[in-house]
Amino acid sequence: MATATQGTPAVGWDGHLLLLHRSEAERGDAVAEWVRHGLESDERVIYAERPEESPERSLLGVLHQRGLDTSTAVDEGRLVVLPVGDFYPREGQAALVDRALDEGFRRVRLSAEARVALSKVAQDDYEHYEDAMDVLCATRPVSALCQYDQGSTTGWWLRRATGSHLGGLRETQLRSTPAESGLCLVGSVDLSNDRVLEAVLQQATGPHGEPGAANPEDDLLWLDVRDLDFIDVAGCRALARSTERFRRGGGGVVLVAPKPVVDRTLHLMGVDEMPGVAVVTGRP
Numbered sequence: 442m443a444t445a446t447q448g449t450p451a452v453g454w455d456g457h458l459l460l461l462h463r464s465e466a467e468r469g470d471a472v473a474e475w476v477r478h479g480l481e482s483d484e485r486v487i488y489a490e491r492p493e494e495s496p497e498r499s500l501l502g503v504l505h506q507r508g509l510d511t512s513t514a515v516d517e518g519r520l521v522v523l524p525v526g527d528f529y530p531r532e533g534q535a536a537l538v539d540r541a542l543d544e545g546f547r548r549v550r551l552s553a554e555a556r557v558a559l560s561k562v563a564q565d566d567y568e569h570y571e572d573a574m575d576v577l578c579a580t581r582p583v584s585a586l587c588q589y590d591q592g593s594t595t596g597w598w599l600r601r602a603t604g605s606h607l608g609g610l611r612e613t614q615l616r617s618t619p620a621e622s623g624l625c626l627v628g629s630v631d632l633s634n635d636r637v638l639e640a641v642l643q644q645a646t647g648p649h650g651e652p653g654a655a656n657p658e659d660d661l662l663w664l665d666v667r668d669l670d671f672i673d674v675a676g677c678r679a680l681a682r683s684t685e686r687f688r689r690g691g692g693g694v695v696l697v698a699p700k701p702v703v704d705r706t707l708h709l710m711g712v713d714e715m716p717g718v719a720v721v722t723g724r725p
Contacts, residue, residue: 459606489528623663630676688717
């Protein structure tokens, strides 16, 4: 067996992120950290909001409650709050990015709540914007924070949301970052978020669970779990369910460098003996 030698990529606030929040307080804390990171890096932060939003839920209200003085950033154009319609222009959000870059900003941040966006944008159009944002974050100096309420993001909608943000999940307990031929999973999985893990892995192995989607060369999905602190029975079952079709079709799942407590659970649940699953101490 090989030994893990490289650390897990940092789980920060850059890239195309899915904030899957369970409460308004949790949403506000995460949004504030995301905005703070952008302002400290002299980026332009653009946020979508309804004009009728209550003061306590408005972006400036949320930031004020958490001790962020935004008056200078607003005056300097580093923090911009737009109506939803202006945040989703017909010509695409690349236009917002281009204007900011032309004004001298080196990077741009974009954020909106899914429920707010869907109050003004048709669902099909919103899905198109999500797909375009994935490309924009991969090819331009852009980071995006897409905010979804976990209680109402279930079933197909959860799979769709995670599929657009595979390497950028920011859930209460579980986070993901991209890794070569797979994902790094950070945090913990239990009965409260096993469906989130299931949705992530379903999308990572392809929308139909077909081999080749995760890695066209060898049909392997590598899951770096060295920073996964805990997984319970529900999490193991979610892992098995979400990859079953992929594995039946000849695909393989490699769990890399689990901590002893995680390794013990995987062994007790027989995950390491399932067809198409390998547990290794590091990347060969």
